[in-house]
Amino acid sequence: MRTNRLKLLVGGVQLRDGVTTVTDLLGKIFTRAGLYAIAMEKGYASTIYGAHQYDPMLVTETPAVSYGDPDIDILVALDYDTNPDAKQQPNRDTVLRHGGFLRDGGILLYDASTGEIPTDDLEARGVKVFPIPARKIAHTELKKEVVKNIIMTGALFRLVDFDNDTAYLTQLLEERFLRKGRELVDLNLQAAARGREAVEKILAERGYELTVRLEPRPAKKAVYVSGNDCLGAGAIAGGVRFYAGYPITPASGILEFMERYLPKYGGRVLQGQNERESIRAAIGAALAGARAMIGSSGPGISLKVEEIGVIGATETPVIVVDAQRAGPSTGMPTRPEQGDLNLVLGSGHGDIPRIVIAPGTIEECYTLMLEACELSDKYQCPVFFLTDLNLSEGKKTVLEEVFAHRPKVTRHAIVREDDVRGKTYRRYEITESGISPRSVPGTPGAIFKTSGAEHDEFGFVSIDPAKRAAMMEKRMRKMDTYLREDWKPPQVFGEVRGAPVIVGWGNTRPVLEEARAVLQARGIKAALVHFTHVWPLRRDALDALLADAGPVVVVEQNYSGQFADLLQQELLIPTRRVLKYNGIPMHPTEVADAVQKALEREGAVVRIGGTAPVKVEVGRNEHEGD
Amino acid sequence: MSTKGTKIWDENAVPKHRIQWCPGCGDFGVLAALKQALTELEIVPHELLLIGGIGCSGQIRNYLNGNAFHGTHGGALAYAVGAKMANPDLKVVALAGDGDTLAIGIENFVHVCRRDPDMVLLVMNNGVYGLTKGQDSPTAGLGQEREEFSEEHPPMVDPLLLALASEATFVAQSFSGDVKHATRMFVEAFQHPGFAFINDFSPCVTYNKFNTYEWFRDHVEHVPPDHDASSKDAAWALVRDFARRGKVPLGVVYRNPRRCKRFERLPMWEDELGEVDLEPVLAAFR
Numbered sequence: 001m002r003t004n005r006l007k008l009l010v011g012g013v014q015l016r017d018g019v020t021t022v023t024d025l026l027g028k029i030f031t032r033a034g035l036y037a038i039a040m041e042k043g044y045a046s047t048i049y050g051a052h053q054y055d056p057m058l059v060t061e062t063p064a065v066s067y068g069d070p071d072i073d074i075l076v077a078l079d080y081d082t083n084p085d086a087k088q089q090p091n092r093d094t095v096l097r098h099g100g101f102l103r104d105g106g107i108l109l110y111d112a113s114t115g116e117i118p119t120d121d122l123e124a125r126g127v128k129v130f131p132i133p134a135r136k137i138a139h140t141e142l143k144k145e146v147v148k149n150i151i152m153t154g155a156l157f158r159l160v161d162f163d164n165d166t167a168y169l170t171q172l173l174e175e176r177f178l179r180k181g182r183e184l185v186d187l188n189l190q191a192a193a194r195g196r197e198a199v200e201k202i203l204a205e206r207g208y209e210l211t212v213r214l215e216p217r218p219a220k221k222a223v224y225v226s227g228n229d230c231l232g233a234g235a236i237a238g239g240v241r242f243y244a245g246y247p248i249t250p251a252s253g254i255l256e257f258m259e260r261y262l263p264k265y266g267g268r269v270l271q272g273q274n275e276r277e278s279i280r281a282a283i284g285a286a287l288a289g290a291r292a293m294i295g296s297s298g299p300g301i302s303l304k305v306e307e308i309g310v311i312g313a314t315e316t317p318v319i320v321v322d323a324q325r326a327g328p329s330t331g332m333p334t335r336p337e338q339g340d341l342n343l344v345l346g347s348g349h350g351d352i353p354r355i356v357i358a359p360g361t362i363e364e365c366y367t368l369m370l371e372a373c374e375l376s377d378k379y380q381c382p383v384f385f386l387t388d389l390n391l392s393e394g395k396k397t398v399l400e401e402v403f404a405h406r407p408k409v410t411r412h413a414i415v416r417e418d419d420v421r422g423k424t425y426r427r428y429e430i431t432e433s434g435i436s437p438r439s440v441p442g443t444p445g446a447i448f449k450t451s452g453a454e455h456d457e458f459g460f461v462s463i464d465p466a467k468r469a470a471m472m473e474k475r476m477r478k479m480d481t482y483l484r485e486d487w488k489p490p491q492v493f494g495e496v497r498g499a500p501v502i503v504g505w506g507n508t509r510p511v512l513e514e515a516r517a518v519l520q521a522r523g524i525k526a527a528l529v530h531f532t533h534v535w536p537l538r539r540d541a542l543d544a545l546l547a548d549a550g551p552v553v554v555v556e557q558n559y560s561g562q563f564a565d566l567l568q569q570e571l572l573i574p575t576r577r578v579l580k581y582n583g584i585p586m587h588p589t590e591v592a593d594a595v596q597k598a599l600e601r602e603g604a605v606v607r608i609g610g611t612a613p614v615k616v617e618v619g620r621n622e623h624e625g626d
Numbered sequence: 627m628s629t630k631g632t633k634i635w636d637e638n639a640v641p642k643h644r645i646q647w648c649p650g651c652g653d654f655g656v657l658a659a660l661k662q663a664l665t666e667l668e669i670v671p672h673e674l675l676l677i678g679g680i681g682c683s684g685q686i687r688n689y690l691n692g693n694a695f696h697g698t699h700g701g702a703l704a705y706a707v708g709a710k711m712a713n714p715d716l717k718v719v720a721l722a723g724d725g726d727t728l729a730i731g732i733e734n735f736v737h738v739c740r741r742d743p744d745m746v747l748l749v750m751n752n753g754v755y756g757l758t759k760g761q762d763s764p765t766a767g768l769g770q771e772r773e774e775f776s777e778e779h780p781p782m783v784d785p786l787l788l789a790l791a792s793e794a795t796f797v798a799q800s801f802s803g804d805v806k807h808a809t810r811m812f813v814e815a816f817q818h819p820g821f822a823f824i825n826d827f828s829p830c831v832t833y834n835k836f837n838t839y840e841w842f843r844d845h846v847e848h849v850p851p852d853h854d855a856s857s858k859d860a861a862w863a864l865v866r867d868f869a870r871r872g873k874v875p876l877g878v879v880y881r882n883p884r885r886c887k888r889f890e891r892l893p894m895w896e897d898e899l900g901e902v903d904l905e906p907v908l909a910a911f912r
Binding site for chain 1: 638640670671672673674675677687688691692693694695696697698701704705706707708709710711712713715716733734737889890892893894899900901902904906907908911912
């Protein structure tokens, strides 16, 4: 019997079966029970109704690094056949798609309302099958079809010997439904009991032995939250009081979060009529003195590019969240990718200073956002905050102590009335740091003229060559100041000297940490160098770090290896690449395999995923002469 | 008309001898009327935020005192909306051209009319893209016969009709050749609680050889004193009637103060922000 480590996957038909309703409920209950849950590999489609949806979850006793490999202990299939007379059963998606990932001896729990399905191949591998006619019970016995998911939840809890006294479930149901009446709570509890009974019956009939159990641990202060929730909370704690967005997956969650909570903190939220209106309104709000943020995804950021230039040239502080999804164009709206790096690095014509940071975990969506708030205010330039679909919409048990980290919100280089008394105020004063004191409208004596066109120190449009050069240099000097004062070096795991180095950035860190452990177990001592501060990069520090390193393998989730290109360009070192871009998140073992392959040849590009087997290609190597 | 007292508007501005409008440009009339209106209203320059559009018209932000911002083509209104949302105490004026407002910025124009923020949009309408040397703007073709148009050069967008259709709450028209009347229109626009749109005919003496000062003098006609500006039906009828007669109305065409919810200024300074209590957020996630 294994205690407190469970990997489960809940699947069903989008919207109809309430997949995330179940996993959200489980995540919340497990978190309250002192356990840790991660559900960060959501699978759904860009449709409202009918497509297959799944939500895998890992439950552990101590915090897990990542979701890990795609193996499953318990598969919960909520789909049922809507047409009982159908010869084939089209709604077996969950079993067909994910059955292969069930561990030998695992558990399949499925809705058998419209008949049992053939499971011989699974049973041959020792899978214990639990057909529960949940919808039928809900419909005929309990007279309320929606409680079918609670029947399944009750069944699942029985399978892992959890919440036998229904204390957790009762509490959650009371919180949710008591204001609608005691009967509704009782009905749901009855449903859970029916699920338990059904499992009990099958256990007795088939004589199955259960192998996984969950046991509550002393409660810790923790919440079950998404990355969008965390970055929203970070923005509020970091002083953001104006948020603008336009609905787009997977950034819409930020808009919803902000609409719900920002007004409670005196802030305002604008749902723009298009992507451009939202970023422009944020620029206006920042100009007026509010700390402003916008959120979007790749296609939306493409539309906002014009204004990125405005932010850079007018030196208006705006935080730009890009919750990446797979591209190009509308791409795969509901699949993750790290494909927008080139977009945010190159957005806007001409040269503008910019800062790009990317959190590695849901916790960092909070802590790094606090930093982003400070950086935008200090450097008066676009600060990009790159998450991705999994990080944005995925959920995880996060200790509340993470949110206790609340640095004082400060204002950098803002001129007040007293600062300019008797002086001539120049909005774009040439300074050594490149940062010019900013005034906000309403400050007597500090009237400013701001322009996205090239301007002099007063902000008046100018094409004077000397003034142009000085202003350009002043703006770009901010990057030197940033590298000196605020740049954070990459996190290093292990000994870099003489060892192969895995390099990653942003949301893949947990997977890379585990891939490194896999390699270590195979006797390959690789180091991991992981970047959250992605641009600009400090060459001297990185040169020193990688000077005596072995081969550098950059692992990222895009086709070309955008960060690898950046490293090659900045550090003049050759990189090998491991790339995955099929829309499925990376998993530790496949990354370890691919890194191992990449280590075999110089310039190797190893692509993961697709139907083709992992294949090594000899890539370009610009550092060897013809 | 006295310009005494308008001196305050010359500080923090580009000096007169460096103004880069062609001699005779209609925008000079707008500048004079705007300064006069701001003086009459006793608006304080440091509480004024001028959002300039792209084009000759947008330059006006630099020619008078007040905080000024200048971003992208078609963006003036959206910046203004954000600034006004952040600080409702600011006096916000968007100063744009016809191309800026009705070509690239037409979507913002329609939606800002609907949003009805308490600010002014002053469009300097000359029917051409002056700064890029005379291409057609969406208001090109004012006063021309229907048969004269083609697919490449379609009939003009009527800004007044578009504003009315977009639920604007203040719609007025003025002419740079009549600075006194324009001043009155600007004053009324500033006093309007909500979004005030003024279409000012501001002739381009260099590129629009048809809609000249003379042409306007022959074609403008004041809105009759008995016009009921509070009635939308009357406003529609008035604009159509003028168009039928080949005339251009000057005056307030429509005015209907909508009572928008008044918001507080957003917290902006460190002492106002303080350390926030995230408990309400966390409680919902437990």
